Amino acid sequence: MTRTLLAGLLCFPTVLAAQTRAVGRPVAYEIAFPNAVHHEAEIKATFTGLPARPLELRMSRSSPGRYALHEFAKNVYSVKAVNSRGRELRVLRPNPHQWNVVGHDGTVTVTYTLFGDRADGTYAGIDLTHAHLNMPATFMWARGLEARPVRITFRPAGPWRVATQLFPTADSLTFTAPHLQYFMDSPTELSAHDVRTWTVASGGRSQTIRFALHHSGTGGEFDAYTEQVKKVVAEQEAMWGELPRYDNGAYTFIADYLPYVNGDGMEHRNSTVLTSTRPLSAAGFGNLGTVSHEFFHAWNVERIRPRSLEPFDFEEANMSGELWLAEGFTSYYDDLFIRRAGIYAVEEYAGTLTGPVNTVLNAPGRRFFSAVEMSQQAPFVDAAASIDPQNKANTFISYYTYGAALGLALDLEIRARFPGRSLDDFMRRMWTKYGRTERPYTLADVRVTLGESVGDSGWARSAFERLVTGREAPAFDSLLARAGLLVRKAAAGKAWIGDIEFRAQDTVLTVNSLVLIGTPLYEAGIDSRDRLVSLAGRATTTQADVDAVLSGLTPAATVPAVIISRDGRRATTIRVAESPRVAVVTFESAGIPVTPAITAFRDAWMGSKVKH
Numbered sequence: 001m002t003r004t005l006l007a008g009l010l011c012f013p014t015v016l017a018a019q020t021r022a023v024g025r026p027v028a029y030e031i032a033f034p035n036a037v038h039h040e041a042e043i044k045a046t047f048t049g050l051p052a053r054p055l056e057l058r059m060s061r062s063s064p065g066r067y068a069l070h071e072f073a074k075n076v077y078s079v080k081a082v083n084s085r086g087r088e089l090r091v092l093r094p095n096p097h098q099w100n101v102v103g104h105d106g107t108v109t110v111t112y113t114l115f116g117d118r119a120d121g122t123y124a125g126i127d128l129t130h131a132h133l134n135m136p137a138t139f140m141w142a143r144g145l146e147a148r149p150v151r152i153t154f155r156p157a158g159p160w161r162v163a164t165q166l167f168p169t170a171d172s173l174t175f176t177a178p179h180l181q182y183f184m185d186s187p188t189e190l191s192a193h194d195v196r197t198w199t200v201a202s203g204g205r206s207q208t209i210r211f212a213l214h215h216s217g218t219g220g221e222f223d224a225y226t227e228q229v230k231k232v233v234a235e236q237e238a239m240w241g242e243l244p245r246y247d248n249g250a251y252t253f254i255a256d257y258l259p260y261v262n263g264d265g266m267e268h269r270n271s272t273v274l275t276s277t278r279p280l281s282a283a284g285f286g287n288l289g290t291v292s293h294e295f296f297h298a299w300n301v302e303r304i305r306p307r308s309l310e311p312f313d314f315e316e317a318n319m320s321g322e323l324w325l326a327e328g329f330t331s332y333y334d335d336l337f338i339r340r341a342g343i344y345a346v347e348e349y350a351g352t353l354t355g356p357v358n359t360v361l362n363a364p365g366r367r368f369f370s371a372v373e374m375s376q377q378a379p380f381v382d383a384a385a386s387i388d389p390q391n392k393a394n395t396f397i398s399y400y401t402y403g404a405a406l407g408l409a410l411d412l413e414i415r416a417r418f419p420g421r422s423l424d425d426f427m428r429r430m431w432t433k434y435g436r437t438e439r440p441y442t443l444a445d446v447r448v449t450l451g452e453s454v455g456d457s458g459w460a461r462s463a464f465e466r467l468v469t470g471r472e473a474p475a476f477d478s479l480l481a482r483a484g485l486l487v488r489k490a491a492a493g494k495a496w497i498g499d500i501e502f503r504a505q506d507t508v509l510t511v512n513s514l515v516l517i518g519t520p521l522y523e524a525g526i527d528s529r530d531r532l533v534s535l536a537g538r539a540t541t542t543q544a545d546v547d548a549v550l551s552g553l554t555p556a557a558t559v560p561a562v563i564i565s566r567d568g569r570r571a572t573t574i575r576v577a578e579s580p581r582v583a584v585v586t587f588e589s590a591g592i593p594v595t596p597a598i599t600a601f602r603d604a605w606m607g608s609k610v611k612h
Contacts, residue, residue: 024148025049026176029139031131032155039117039126046109047142048084054092055101055108056143060136060314063122064185065266067318068384070122072137073097078113097315099140114138119256121187121266121273122383128157130191130214132256134266134273135184136314150177156190163195163212163254164188165247165271184314187266187273189214189254196226200233203242208250209233215257221280225288229253231341232292236299238609239337239424240431244298246270251298257287265290267297285338285348293334301326304430307440321443323375324468328403329427331356332411339606346586349606350485353584356405357476357487362580364517365397366471371406372443375399389528393514406467409474410450413463415605416482418454422605426453476584483605484587484598489578495553496579497521497546502532507541524561524574531564535574550576 028046035042047055059073073096081089081099084107092100101108119125119132126132131154153174154162166175166186177183193214199206211229213222237243243251247270255274266273272294276287306322320326339349360366365374374397380386381396411423429449434441441449447468451460466472477487498519503512509532515522526532532540535549536559553559555578562571587594 024145026149026151027142027145027180029150029152030155031133031138031152033126033131033157036126036128036131036157039115041114041116041124041126041131041138042111043114043139044109044111045140046107047145048107050104050106050108051144052106055104057099057101057110057140058143058315059097059140060184061097062312062314062316062318063134063136064268064312066122066382067320067323067378068380068382069317070137070383071097072123075115075124075137076112076140077115079110080112081108081110083107083109110140112140119258119261120264120275122264125256125261127260129258130160130189130193130256131157132214132261132273132275133188133190135186135188139183141180141184141314146180149179150183152176152183154188154190159192160190161193161195161212162188162190163193163210163252165250165252165268167248181311182269185268185312187254187268187271189256191256194219194222196222198226198230200237200243202237203245205245207243207246209253210250211253211255213253213255213257215255215280216259217257217280225280228288228341228343229291231343232288232337233295234610235337235340235608236292236295238611239333239340239427240299241428244303244435246298251295253291253295255287257283265294267294267302269302270298272297285344288338288343289334292337293330296330296333296337299431299435300330300427303438304427304435305438305440307442310440317379319376319379321372321375322441322446323378323399324371324403324406325446327400328371328405329407329423331400331404332407332423333427336606340608342608346602346606347589350584350586353408353480353485354582356401356408357480357584358490358582359397359401360405361473361476361582363397364394365392366473367517368395369397370471371399371402371468374402391514394517405474409467409476409479410463411605412479412482413474414454415601416479417459418456421454424609426450429453480584482598483602484592484594486585486587486590486592487582488585488590490581490583491579493555494578495550495555495557495576497550497574497576499579499581502543502546504542509540509542509545520574520577524572525570526561526563526572526574527565533562533564533569535559535561 025048030044032042059076061069061071079091079099081091081101083089083105089104090102094100116124116126122134123137124133164175164186166177168175177186191214193212196211198209200209211226252271253274254271257276257279259277261275263277264275274290278286306320306326308320309318312318335352338344377396407423415422429452433449447460447464451457480487498516498521500511500521501513503510511528511530514528515526534540535546538549540546553576555576557576559574561574
């Protein structure tokens with residue numbers, strides 16, 4: 001989102017009128033769904049007051065909250081354009097993403113059909129139950145008119161309501177946006193959804209939180225779920241000290257919990273999209289974790305925003321070296337807030353730490369890239385599609401996971417080294433300096449602010465060199481022990497040759513996943529798609545055959561194996577090892593005494609921050 005534009009344009013309606021005079025007439029959109037049963041929308045866009053040159057119309061290639069290319073033009077067809085008198089105009093295609101309209105009279109009305117059958121945070125999902133619209137995937141826009149206000153009218157296919165962060169008008173189906181950046185950042189759900197609202201007084205003002213839910217569950221389930229959401233919202237507000245100033249005084253959760261959507265969560269300035277196939281009756285904490293993650297983004301990434309993402313580019317991939325903070329720290333905090341809200345038990349919260357701790361300690365990717373460099377790979381991995389085999393399992397760790405592990409490590413190290421301080425203090429200082437002011441930050445700004453938050457710039461520099469720009473593994477054992485959490489081997493004493501997926505078909509057992517660097521299979525020269533003929537002299541035709549052999553071995557055993565690879569049949573030797581995987585558990589479950597000091601440390605970290 002372009003903050004320089006937002007700073008002066010979000011005081012409706014007075015500013016909208018002034019903006020219209022300054023930058024031209026509003027762009028008018030209309031969208032209808034006469035063929036919703038076949039996932040189509042009919043879209044009309046009118047551009048007026050145009051200069052005497054071809055109008056360049058674009059479909060976006062990327063979307064706010066995504067960092068890869070998604071080529072939304074592939075779902076657009078039946079494009080036509082007319083002038084103010086309804087005369088058809090010539091439309092040229094200079095590239096796959098663009099339509100140039102020539103010979104107009106200052107007005108162009110373009111119509112087209114959009115196909116959309118993926119309801120998530122990136123695409124459009126249209127059927128007889130709803131229209132779930134991500135704006136970059138749905139609407140053409142015009143180069144050179146990005147600063148113009150936008151007005152859109154929805155024509156629902158049924159008795160649908162509208163859930164959106166767009167600005168309402170007197171017409172319940174017509175909304176406005178101050179400019180293209182805000183419009184594109186405003187996902188919209190049209191459906192017969194349920195809504196729960198509540199008011200939060202924070203920062204000297206009262207604002208509304210709305211939860212719009214399209215689902216197949218009961219009102220009672222939604223009520224119970226809303227109470228959990230309220231607790232998470234309260235914990236986040238308590239940690240930050242205030243809610244952001246939402247541009248229209250409201251924040252909207254836009255959720256689809258349905259069997260035919262695609263699981264996702266996508267942050268936006270004053271709203272978020274939440275999609276899941278898990279119904280409320282069976283969701284457990286899965287849906288709530290996404291709620292917590294995306295709401296945290298209202299501070300961290302929507303307002304505390306890296307300079308590398310400013311302004312967001314709809315025509316190219318968006319690369320940032322700060323996603324370990326923007327996404328990863330958000331991942332660290334999402335489960336922590338559920339624990340602070342009293343919804344997770346301590347043992348359950350400890351279980352959520354196992355994944356990031358395991359990955360950062362044991363995944364081979366850390367030997368190739370730092371957290372900053374992992375972040376810069378987002379255009380290759382953030383729902384990006386390619387058909388060639390890649391070595392990402394060996395070279396990449398998600399910046400969500402890596403950042404979550406770094407957030408955990410830094411929080412615990414700060415609490416141990418600087419009594420009374422925590423990562424919460426760092427985040428609040430980032431909010432004061434860069435979020436509340438909406439001044440984008442750099443990587444150097446993060447390091448300086450970390451030092452300010454603990455009063456020790458030397459430690460902050462060292463922490464960055466070790467963990468952020470360096471590739472050192474945090475000392476999770478000692479860090480977590482202060483909170484009465486034990487990092488222990490998940491399969492101690494058991495023989496292991498690697499975390500491998502095998503595929504058994506017609507008495508042939510094939511390695512069906514990438515073989516990770518450093519594992520016994522890798523060191524034995526066995527690769528993906530190799531056939532494992534025998535292990536320790538036993539024919540292997542199923543996974544059970546492999547497990548049976550390993551059950552009779554101890555770590556450090558050496559066993560012969562026969563494989564069929566691209567170079568033919570080959571004998572090799574596998575040196576069995578113990579799995580490096582760990583589990584994070586409470587001292588209580590491990591039979592270790594919990595001291596008063598541990599209890600105090602744990603409460604300061606995991607306990608509620610809401611003042612009752």
